[in-house]
Amino acid sequence: MTSPITKVIQLAFIVNNLEAGIEHYRQIFGLTTWEVYTIAPPSLKNLRYHGMPGEFSMRQAIALSEDGMQYELIEPLTGPSIYHDFLKLHGEDLHHIACEYTGNFDEAISHFSQIGIxxxxxxxxxxxxxxxxxxxxxxxxxxxxxxIPNDYELPLPEKIIR
Structure with missing residues (x-):
């Protein structure tokens, strides 16, 4: 069985404080421009957490490197969420990688489910x-x-930190 994953497109880190995280990762990766969003209901919907209905919110900062790699910082707000779980177990650290994949979203989830993920x-x-x-x-x-639908445009960030 061939994996649908084609490449890593994002590195995401969980932080306790978004602004402090931006300064920390700016020094490490040299990323100068961060777009900040608060992601919460009602735009955050159809949520599932460990297979059950969920409700959570977060603050997020996104920066792009010169080679196109996206860096994401997540400050959990309300939960429960896997972000809160991660902070309790690991503290601030790399939380996930986002990947491009072949096929469609449902096929990728089906592939992973077939191998127990x-x-x-x-x-x-x-x-x-x-x-x-x-x-x-x-x-x-x-x-x-x-x-992400082909014609979709992200909303404007609530602020840009340079």
Missing amino acids: VPIMQGNWGEIRFAYMNTEKKIGTCIEIWD
Whole structure:
């Protein structure tokens, strides 16, 4: 069985404080421009946490490196969520990698499910569907996959930190 994963497109870190995290990772990776969003209901919907209905929110900062790698910082707000779980177990650290994949979103989830890897958290942010696959014990981190409609444009960030 061939994996649908084609490449890593994002490195995501959990932080206790988004602004402090931005300064920390700016020094490490040299990323100068961060777009900040608060992601919460009602735009965050259809949420599942360990297979059950969920409700959570977070603050997020996104930066792009010159080679196109996306860096994401997540500050959990409300929960429960896998972000809160991670902070309790590991503290601030690399939480997940997001990957491109062949086929469609449902086929990628089906592929993982067939090899015993199920989503541990999933939902929609606006029109974007996302799923975090339970791969931490197999590869040391979680894999996230997205389904972004071709014509979709992200909302404007609430602020840009330079």
